[in-house]
Amino acid sequence: MLSEREVISTLNMLRNEHLDVRTVTLGVSLFDCVSHDLDLFTANVRAKIRRYAAQLVTVCNEVGDKYGIPVVNKRISVSPVAVVGAPFGPAGMVTIGKSLDEAAKECGVDFLGGFSALVEKGFAKGDRALIDALPQALAETDRICSSINVASSRSGINMDAVALMGEQILKVARATADRGGIGCAKLVVFANIPQDIPFMAGAYLGVGEPDVVINVGVSGPGVVKKALERAREAGHNADGTPMTLLDMAEVIKRTAYKVTRVGEMIGSEVAGRLGIPFGVCDLSLAPTPAVGDSVGEIFQTLGLSSIGAPGSTAVLAMLNDAVKKGGAFASSSVGGLSGAFIPVSEDSSIEAAATSGLLSLEKLEALTSVCSVGLDMIAIPGDTSAATIAGMIADEMAIGMINHKTTAVRLIPAPGKRVGEEVVFGGLLGRAAVIPVPKGDSSVFIGLGGRIPAPIHSLKN
Amino acid sequence: MPKYTASFLGRDCPGVVATIGHILEEAGCNIEEVTQTILSGEFAAIFVVAAPLADADALRARFCAGLAQAQVDLSVLVRPAIEGQWGVGLHYEPFVVTADGADRPGLIASMSRVFARHGVNIESLKAILGEGGAHHALFAFEVMVPDSVDLGRLRRELACEAQNHGLRVSVQHRDIFEAVHRVNSF
Numbered sequence: 001m002l003s004e005r006e007v008i009s010t011l012n013m014l015r016n017e018h019l020d021v022r023t024v025t026l027g028v029s030l031f032d033c034v035s036h037d038l039d040l041f042t043a044n045v046r047a048k049i050r051r052y053a054a055q056l057v058t059v060c061n062e063v064g065d066k067y068g069i070p071v072v073n074k075r076i077s078v079s080p081v082a083v084v085g086a087p088f089g090p091a092g093m094v095t096i097g098k099s100l101d102e103a104a105k106e107c108g109v110d111f112l113g114g115f116s117a118l119v120e121k122g123f124a125k126g127d128r129a130l131i132d133a134l135p136q137a138l139a140e141t142d143r144i145c146s147s148i149n150v151a152s153s154r155s156g157i158n159m160d161a162v163a164l165m166g167e168q169i170l171k172v173a174r175a176t177a178d179r180g181g182i183g184c185a186k187l188v189v190f191a192n193i194p195q196d197i198p199f200m201a202g203a204y205l206g207v208g209e210p211d212v213v214i215n216v217g218v219s220g221p222g223v224v225k226k227a228l229e230r231a232r233e234a235g236h237n238a239d240g241t242p243m244t245l246l247d248m249a250e251v252i253k254r255t256a257y258k259v260t261r262v263g264e265m266i267g268s269e270v271a272g273r274l275g276i277p278f279g280v281c282d283l284s285l286a287p288t289p290a291v292g293d294s295v296g297e298i299f300q301t302l303g304l305s306s307i308g309a310p311g312s313t314a315v316l317a318m319l320n321d322a323v324k325k326g327g328a329f330a331s332s333s334v335g336g337l338s339g340a341f342i343p344v345s346e347d348s349s350i351e352a353a354a355t356s357g358l359l360s361l362e363k364l365e366a367l368t369s370v371c372s373v374g375l376d377m378i379a380i381p382g383d384t385s386a387a388t389i390a391g392m393i394a395d396e397m398a399i400g401m402i403n404h405k406t407t408a409v410r411l412i413p414a415p416g417k418r419v420g421e422e423v424v425f426g427g428l429l430g431r432a433a434v435i436p437v438p439k440g441d442s443s444v445f446i447g448l449g450g451r452i453p454a455p456i457h458s459l460k461n
Numbered sequence: 462m463p464k465y466t467a468s469f470l471g472r473d474c475p476g477v478v479a480t481i482g483h484i485l486e487e488a489g490c491n492i493e494e495v496t497q498t499i500l501s502g503e504f505a506a507i508f509v510v511a512a513p514l515a516d517a518d519a520l521r522a523r524f525c526a527g528l529a530q531a532q533v534d535l536s537v538l539v540r541p542a543i544e545g546q547w548g549v550g551l552h553y554e555p556f557v558v559t560a561d562g563a564d565r566p567g568l569i570a571s572m573s574r575v576f577a578r579h580g581v582n583i584e585s586l587k588a589i590l591g592e593g594g595a596h597h598a599l600f601a602f603e604v605m606v607p608d609s610v611d612l613g614r615l616r617r618e619l620a621c622e623a624q625n626h627g628l629r630v631s632v633q634h635r636d637i638f639e640a641v642h643r644v645n646s647f
Contacts, residue, residue: 001585002557002635006642007601008592011559011631013641065616068633261640 014068018222018293019259021266022286023073024060025113025198026053027205027213027279030079038092041085042099049076049100052212052276053107059273063266071266073428076104077203077215078114086126093126093133094140101141111186113145113203118193121155121451131161134168138183139175145201151191151397153404157452162397165189166390166446170413173382177415180423184412185345185377189393191400191407196335198282202373202408213279214271215336218263218327219286220255222293224319227255228301248302249322256283256326264331282336283327284372285319287347289430295319295340296349307342307350308359316340317370337406339372345412345425345432346377354378355433361392362438369399374407379423379432382415389413391442394452402455462511464493464542465520471535473504481506481535484527488520489513504535509542517541547582553605555584555635558619562628564590564598571626572600575618579610603635 013019033044053076060071078084078100085096097115104112115137117127134146148165151157169184176183186201195206198215205213231251236242263281271278287295299307302315320339328334341347342364344354353359361378368374374396380389393409400407414423417434424431469481478497485492490510497506514520521539528535560572569586576583585603592599606612616632623630639645 001603002601002638004587004589004592004601006638007557007559007587008589008599010633010638010641011561011599014631015629065612066634067637068631069637258641262637265637265640 012226013223013258017220017226018288018290019069019220019262021064021069021071021216021263022219023075023198023200023217024056024071024267024270025075025077025203025215025217026056026276027077027196027209027215028052028079029205029209029211030081030084031207032211034084036087038088038095042096045078045096046099046103049078049103050106052274053103053109055274057108059270063269063273066269067262067266069262069266071270073111074109075198075200075203076107076109076112077198077205078112079205079207080116080118081114082117082124082126082130083207085130086124088126088129090129090133090136093130094137097133097137097141097144101144104143109143111143111145111200111203113147113200114205115144115146116148116204118149119161120149120152120158120191122158123161131164131168134187135171135175135183138172138186145186145203147188147190147193147202147204149190149193150393151401152454153192153401153457154454156454157191157394157397157401159394159446159451160449162189162393163386163390163446163449165393166386166388169389169411170384170386173413173415180425181382181412181415182425182429185410185425185429187410189397189409191397192405193408194336194406196280198280198336199284199286199341201410202337210277210279212276214267214274214276215279215282216263216267217282217284217286217336218259219284220259221285221287221295221298223259224252224255224285224323225292225294225298225301227251228298232301245318249318252319252322253326256323257330260327260330278333280333280335281327281331283323283331283334283338284336285323285340287341287343287350288428289346289348291348294347294349295342296347296353300349306353306358308353308363312363313366313370316342316367320371337372341373341376342367342371343373343377343410345379345430346428348430351430351432354435361435365395365399368396368407369403372406374400375409375411377410377412377429377432379412379414379417379434380437381419381434382413382417384413384437385443387441387443387446388437390446392437394442394446398452401452462491462513463515464509464511465517466540466542467508467510467520467524468538469504469506469508469535471504471533473499473502477504477533477535478506480528480531480533481508484524484531485510487527488523548605551607553607556604556606556632557635557638558602558604558630558632559599560619560623560628560630561593561597561599562623562626564596565626568598568626568628569600571622572602572619575615575622576602576604578618579606579615581606581610581615
């Protein structure tokens with residue numbers, strides 16, 4: 001029999017604290033679909049995705065109903081298109097993107113990731129074709145997400161790719177200017193991209209992954225915040241001693257355990273019903289624009305006036321670490337990004353801090369050194385130069401490369417918008433005010449091109 | 462030896478289980494299953510025992526005599542144990558159904574009528590009063606739902622019944638409660 005506390009606590013997590021499984025992502029390898037013929041290739045891709053994903057949404061909904069925990073997003077990740085579509089030029093890549101978009105709509109998933117290239121050490125023919133195709137592909141599709149890995153701790157930073165992405169991000173923004181530059185919300189530049197991310201826009205299925213696999217992304221910033229609020233209201237531990245940050249870290253850890261167990265259970269059951277192996281649980285605190293489902297609010301619960309105030313990096317470091325510790329024990333296989341996300345437009349509290357000037361791009365960059373992802377969903381002026389965007393990418397990639405962690409950049413140069421003006425993306429992508437970019441000129445540095453070599457792997461200080 | 466189900470009900474106090482245990486031992490009973498609870502100061506226990514007596518009334522008389530001698534005021538009921546409990550041969554899944562809202566008479570009756578209509582067995586029922594405010598009640602039913610039951614229809618009928626009484630209802634597989642709060646495999 002269950003205890004009263006177990007029943008009430010679970011109900012509260014569901015009803016009042018936004019507990020959900022943020023995404024169940026079906027990974028589909030496309031390597032066995034390759035062909036020199038574009039029509040044959042896209043037909044193979046459509047058939048394979050249809051074969052494995054036709055029941056994905058139905059099964060996720062059934063399992064969500066069974067446990068009373070909604071699976072908010074059902075998604076698909078595929079092998080990097082730049083690799084499996086290497087024989088084709090930019091026009092062919094656009095065709096592949098459209099075909100994947102139709103497959104995603106046919107299966108009822110909200111996003112399909114994997115329109116991706118891995119170019120940390122250099123460009124292959126397919127990589128260049130895919131990157132050239134990005135503006136048109138992202139403008140003419142609705143559900144395709146793209147990721148470009150331009151750096152790694154083993155290979156260094158491909159500065160030619162960084163410079164190119166600075167230009168392409170601007171072109172994607174212009175190509176989707178009628179929708180606030182939303183194409184850029186589906187394009188991420190990475191360092192050390194994991195092969196099994198279930199979260200968008202970075203999801204793709206790496207070359208070392210199984211033929212098909214189910215990966216799950218759990219979230220739960222609202223649950224963590226409420227648990228911390230209860231602890232702070234009590235003000236002391238069970239033995240009467242005052243509650244300190246050490247105790248708060250324990251609260252986060254225990255809560256992350258609970259949230260992750262939910263994801264592990266639901267992911268395993270979905271995988272079992274589909275007859276597909278279960279891959280990993282990505283233990284990330286992924287906010288939504290809903291009040292109470294915010295990572296930024298956790299900073300306030302822990303005593304800061306706002307995210308961005310002095311102490312924010314320390315809070316995020318503690319939060320990120322405690323989430324990993326609790327989640328790792330709850331899951332048989334942890335993977336993906338696994339950490340706290342700080343996407344500005346998708347988190348009402350972070351967005352408010354950025355809009356009011358309490359949180360600058362410089363501070364956001366500092367925060368990314370201790371959490372997963374990076375400069376995420378940040379609206380910048382539409383007239384920002386490609387060199388400035390490339391410079392910001394280079395800085396973020398350097399943090400990832402040197403610290404052996406994933407970092408990423410998802411900037412939206414909002415077309416025609418200036419600092420302080422608002423851009424609205426809608427849904428989970430939220431809204432954001434345009435914030436200023438760092439001053440100074442990076443153009444000569446970016447113009448040098450080449451590669452920043454991989455860092456030394458000893459002498460760690 | 463024949464099996465009997467014996468229930469004891471009365472005011473709770475230290476030593477009540479010791480007294481019952483002693484009486485059962487004196488009667489030569491072997492305890493095979495037992496469950497016991499306390500509610501608002503009332504003690505209740507059900508024992509399934511194997512006893513060397515061929516008559517439930519004789520066994521009850523023996524228990525009553527023992528309780529009188531020990532000066533413990535408990536009501537006793539003894540019946541021959543039932544053979545073949547509900548659910549044998551059925552395949553079913555455990556669910557937790559909660560209904561909560563303003564407390565008033567008739568809530569349990571109306572919800573349990575839906576379960577009865579669908580052949581769903583209630584294995585545990587808890588009423589948690591005051592959680593969420595004064596006059597607020599939360600009823601947690603742990604139920605066994607046979608595979609033959611249309612779960613979607615059961616949910617809709619429960620939701621409809623709950624709505625009529627101004628209650629919020631949730632239906633969740635029990636495993637999720639255990640997965641979240643306990644360190645065990647699922």
